[in-house]
Amino acid sequence: MKYIFGNWKMYLNTQQSIDLAREFAQLVQDGDGVEYAVFPNTLAFYDVAAELKNSPVATGAQNVGWTPQGAYTGSTSAFMFSDAGAKYALVGHSERRHVFGETNEDVRKRLEASIDVGLTPVLCIGETKEDRDADKTEYRLKKQLLKAFENLSLNGNRVIVAYEPVWAIGTGDACVPEEAQRVINLIKQEIKQYVDTDVPVLYGGSVSADNVVSYVSLPDIDGVLVGGASSKAESFMTLINNAISA
Template sequence: MIAENRRMVVAGNWKMNLGVGETRSYAKTLIELASRKKELKHALFAGDLELILFPPGISIYIAYTELKSTSVAIGAQNVHWEPKGAYTGEISVPMIVEAGCRYALVGHSERRHVFGETIDMTSKKLAACIEGGVTPMLCIGETETERKQGLTEKVLFEQFEGAFGNKIVPTGNIYIAYEPVWAIGTGNTATPDDAESACRFVREKIAERFDAETSRKARILYGGSVNPENAEELLSQNNVDGVLVGGASLKPDAFLSIASSAIR
């Protein structure tokens, strides 16, 4: 059971899906569907859950405007560490704040493996978010090969320590998403026991790196082929404070079904 003072987090990473028109339709459908069920309506408007959506950059502002009457928070999938400059194709922390973002993903495996982002780049993005008043959600996770070699904890530790470095001190609650690379978009999901073990390990490292209070308040999510069928069991684990949902978050009914599993 989740700690009493940590609200469940249900976050949706849309990746490169849902443009402006689709986002507008999504928001309207989300509100309409949630309004039909008392517990979901309360979650959507009263903030019983932390609901976060990470649309593609082009859709951030429309998501914010269409959902600003609800408690749904909006986040960016990626940011640059510089506030402005000659960085073609990039978007800065001040820009996403102006567009309505309160969160940003940093260190996602697709950024690392597809676009070659290094741990140093992740660390600079993390620092820029904290300095700019945006809550970063650090994504960490091992590959299938690393898992088979028994290196999961070593990899998680290196990614966590590398991102926070020696100087970064969070100004609010820490958000970390454990996303095993082998489970992202594959249909393969970590067992609830494996998810719990990894999230517990991360919480222990937070306590060692900062302090027990920071660890207690940290939100540690599981991500990797989360769907309405497996969400409840994953969310029942002691150290799993929520889920970062990929493909299933693209459909309002599926996203709300997962949110229902998080309501206690």
């Protein structure tokens, strides 16, 4: 099984999101051994989920609150997204960590909240340019995995991990495929210390139609988490077609 996930971030308004979801519902074909999902913004989520309900494309939340309900102004809980039809939830995306200041402890709470309501969390981890330059990539990833997985109860649910080097997000400077393969192999070995089930690991970071094959054709890379290229039907469909032909 390969995974092709599209994070629409804050690129599209509600009508644009609906139109794009409608196109995907018509264009994406089932039965090719690929699991698809898109992550629209919160305002557009319900309408996008409705458009994709009978298609091969699932929907996910870009971020989730860790309390089910209550006096938490501006937050939308994992339970609420699950109730609205979400299958997945991004947890710990680099922009949440580095723009909004979310800590490893915050990420752990969101991870547990997602699992508790039956969402499949997509745990995002990655090193900064400073970490990389200081040869601390392995240290940073192991610390993030420890905080996320230590004594974590999956309760029979899945977790997916996305390796997204922060220095590659939205920069056009994608990680060299062989380096991504090496790091993802390291991540998989590290995860085995905490859980006794296989955890798919995706690559994310300036993935495009031009380079996607170089990632998904490698043995340890189970798919891709795509950013900007997923917010336009033509570029995302080209990426998908290239990936499934690899």
